[in-house]
Amino acid sequence: xxxxxxxxxxxxxxxxxxxxxxxxxxxxxxxxxxxxxxxxxxxxxxxxxxxxxxxxxxxxxxxxxxxxxxxxxxxxxxxxxxxxxxxxxxxxxxxxxxxxxxxxxxxxxxxxxxxxxxxxxxxxxxxxxxxxxxxxxxxxxxxxxxxxxxxxxxxxxxxxxxxxxxxxxxxxxxxxxxxxxxxxxxxxxxxxxxxxxxxxxxxxxxxxxxxxxxxxxxxxxxxx
Amino acid sequence: xxxxxxxxxxxxxxxxxxxxxxxxxxxxxxxxxxxxxxxxxxxxxxxxxxxxxxxxxxxxxxxxxxxxxxxxxxxxxxxxxxxxxxxxxxxxxxxxxxxxxxxxxxxxxxxxxxxxxxxxxxxxxxxxxxxxxxxxxxxxxxxxxxxxxxxxxxxxxxxxxxxxxxxxxxxxxxxxxxxxxxxxxxxxxxxxxxxxxxxxxxxxxxxxxxxxxxxxxxxxxxxxxxxxxxxxxxxxxxxxxxxxxxxxxxxxxxxxxxxxxxxxxxxxxxxxxxxxxxxxxxxxxxxxxxxxxxxxxxxxxxxxxxxxxxxxxxxxxxxxxxxxxxxxxxxxxxxxxxxxxxxxxxxxxxxxxxxxxxxxxxxxxxxxxxxxxxxxxxxxxxxxxxxxxxxxxxxxxxxxxxxxxxxxxxxxxxxxxxxxxxxx
Numbered sequence: 001x002x003x004x005x006x007x008x009x010x011x012x013x014x015x016x017x018x019x020x021x022x023x024x025x026x027x028x029x030x031x032x033x034x035x036x037x038x039x040x041x042x043x044x045x046x047x048x049x050x051x052x053x054x055x056x057x058x059x060x061x062x063x064x065x066x067x068x069x070x071x072x073x074x075x076x077x078x079x080x081x082x083x084x085x086x087x088x089x090x091x092x093x094x095x096x097x098x099x100x101x102x103x104x105x106x107x108x109x110x111x112x113x114x115x116x117x118x119x120x121x122x123x124x125x126x127x128x129x130x131x132x133x134x135x136x137x138x139x140x141x142x143x144x145x146x147x148x149x150x151x152x153x154x155x156x157x158x159x160x161x162x163x164x165x166x167x168x169x170x171x172x173x174x175x176x177x178x179x180x181x182x183x184x185x186x187x188x189x190x191x192x193x194x195x196x197x198x199x200x201x202x203x204x205x206x207x208x209x210x211x212x213x214x215x216x217x218x219x220x221x222x223x224x
Numbered sequence: 225x226x227x228x229x230x231x232x233x234x235x236x237x238x239x240x241x242x243x244x245x246x247x248x249x250x251x252x253x254x255x256x257x258x259x260x261x262x263x264x265x266x267x268x269x270x271x272x273x274x275x276x277x278x279x280x281x282x283x284x285x286x287x288x289x290x291x292x293x294x295x296x297x298x299x300x301x302x303x304x305x306x307x308x309x310x311x312x313x314x315x316x317x318x319x320x321x322x323x324x325x326x327x328x329x330x331x332x333x334x335x336x337x338x339x340x341x342x343x344x345x346x347x348x349x350x351x352x353x354x355x356x357x358x359x360x361x362x363x364x365x366x367x368x369x370x371x372x373x374x375x376x377x378x379x380x381x382x383x384x385x386x387x388x389x390x391x392x393x394x395x396x397x398x399x400x401x402x403x404x405x406x407x408x409x410x411x412x413x414x415x416x417x418x419x420x421x422x423x424x425x426x427x428x429x430x431x432x433x434x435x436x437x438x439x440x441x442x443x444x445x446x447x448x449x450x451x452x453x454x455x456x457x458x459x460x461x462x463x464x465x466x467x468x469x470x471x472x473x474x475x476x477x478x479x480x481x482x483x484x485x486x487x488x489x490x491x492x493x494x495x496x497x498x499x500x501x502x503x504x505x506x507x508x509x510x511x512x513x514x515x516x517x518x519x520x521x522x523x524x525x526x527x528x529x530x531x532x533x534x535x536x537x538x539x540x541x542x543x544x545x546x547x548x549x550x551x552x553x554x555x556x557x558x559x560x561x562x563x564x565x566x567x568x569x570x571x572x573x574x575x576x577x578x579x580x581x582x583x584x585x586x587x588x589x590x591x592x593x594x595x596x597x598x599x600x601x602x603x604x605x606x607x608x609x610x611x612x613x614x615x616x617x618x619x620x621x622x623x624x625x626x627x628x629x630x631x632x633x634x635x636x637x638x639x640x641x642x643x644x645x646x647x648x
Contacts, residue, residue: 009450009453009454011454012450012453012454012457015454015457015458015460015461016457018461019457019460019461022464080446080449080450100491101449101450101452101453102449102450102452102453102454102455102456102457102487103453103456104456104460105456105457105460105461106460167464168463168464170459170460170463170477170480171477172480172481172484173460176484179522188526190529191525191526191529215463215473216468216470216473217470217473217474217476217477218463218468218473218476218477218480219463
């Protein structure tokens with residue numbers, strides 16, 4: 001999987017690159033609008049992470065450019081502005097997703113995976129994970145052919161952990177992912193604990209291994 | 225009371241007092257002067273009478289004299305009048321058919337060995353008429369002077385005060401976030417010019433400091449975003465590294481929580497400063513009941529765990545508003561209720577065409593008047609940013625709504641007034 005990161009903030013970019021490498025993505029990183037333009041015209045990427053505010057140009061123009069040439073690359077717009085207009089403009093121009101800085105790396109992985117899966121032709125095929133079969137479009141989960149009855153939040157949680165498999169995901173990232181932007185000042189980890197507990201119970205009852213490991217004090221890791 | 229009325233009132237009072245005082249003063253002065261004059265005349269008459277008396281030798285002659293000079297009357301008396309006296313009296317005047325005032329000089333005359341009483345009379349009628357005419361004219365002049373004063377005062381001051389009233393109305397219209405200063409006014413009156421100039425400077429300075437404060441909040445929040453993002457990603461990379469001791473994990477977890485908190489705070493500040501900068505907003509039809517239900521559902525888990533069953537009543541309404549902002553507003557208000565309602569308490573949401581009322585049980589606040597202030601917290605609960613209600617209030621301002629808080633019968637109530645009538 002090839003990811004192009006267009007981001008002028010060095011420290012942040014390096015961390016993102018490191019994080020994506022650990023998830024077996026091939027990640028290229030450019031800091032300038034002109035460099036990005038060159039790369040986009042020369043190569044194809046599975047996903048482009050695009051910072052709008054670049055020192056030598058507006059990232060939204062790149063997006064426009066990309067869509068004009070009918071490139072199929074998935075694009076996630078990254079912005080430091082929480083401005084609603086930017087978000088709407090970005091999505092109107094054909095961005096697949098929009099993230100506001102600062103974000104959790106786990107959230108970024110989940111969004112990249114979702115974008116890539118949506119773009120790929122074989123995205124209709126279910127995710128197979130040992131005994132676990134996840135069908136994304138119908139949001140159903142099977143364990144050794146037994147259908148698991150998961151709530152919406154449990155399913156989201158499972159997918160979030162899956163997209164970050166073999167990595168520690170902090171409970172903070174989970175909380176933010178599960179409750180969305182609306183959780184303004186309302187982070188209560190008790191609900192996360194109970195969701196995880198229920199999910200683990202349902203997985204083991206369905207006959208799967210307990211993939212979800214608790215990392216003391218920090219969060220969880222799905223080990224596959 | 226208007227300054228104009230106030231000053232005119234004093235002028236008027238003075239004028240009336242002077243007028244009232246001047247009438248008796250003039251009357252008495254004139255009367256004294258005139259009577260003094262008449263008395264002098266009487267005395268002259270007397271001395272001329274005595275001169276002519278020397279020429280009169282017989283009683284007959286005296287009768288003739290008396291006949292010619294009506295104002296003299298001579299009566300024989302038995303005693304001697306030692307001293308002259310002058311007095312005022314009234315007498316019926318048959319020719320004028322009315323009682324007329326008279327001034328009379330009474331003196332004694334010794335003639336041919338007989339004592340006579342001499343009365344010289346002078347009518348005061350002309351004097352009285354004169355005085356009343358003078359007084360009348362005087363009163364007329366004073367009254368017209370007064371009326372003129374009043375009219376001039378009114379007209380002149382109204383014209384003179386126009387720039388002042390204009391400055392006041394400009395000041396009333398001044399909006400710190402929109403206008404850079406109140407407009408300039410040209411007038412010849414130095415005081416008003418000074419006032420206007422001072423106010424222009426003041427409003428300009430206020431506007432400037434308002435703008436720079438707004439920019440500061442926005443810039444600060446923006447500048448904080450990148451370092452915050454770095455802290456967050458570094459922490460995320462840190463937890464991927466090999467096994468940690470429990471102690472290390474706890475420290476990292478606390479760092480995580482703290483960075484989340486700064487993050488939320490920063491996002492809220494950014495939202496707040498953006499709200500203050502919003503221009504015209506797109507308005508789409510919003511279904512009130514649907515949106516309320518959706519936002520209540522966001523907090524279902526909390527309601528369940530706190531054994532609260534939110535009650536939604538009233539009639540639905542559909543109106544045009546900016547849905548994104550309206551939803552943030554609803555989320556803030558409902559999350560507020562969810563957070564502060566005690567376990568087993570109740571939440572009641574009433575919908576109607578003109579307002580949305582969200583009430584929840586709870587204890588009274590210590591400082592209800594500060595409820596919408598930035599960073600004001602009633603409890604020491606740390607999870608909130610302390611900006612939720614400030615943002616709500618600001619959103620209301622942007623959307624043209626009104627948000628009010630009240631506490632009654634152990635219930636906190638937020639009333640959202642839509643103010644539809646204010647819309648053009």
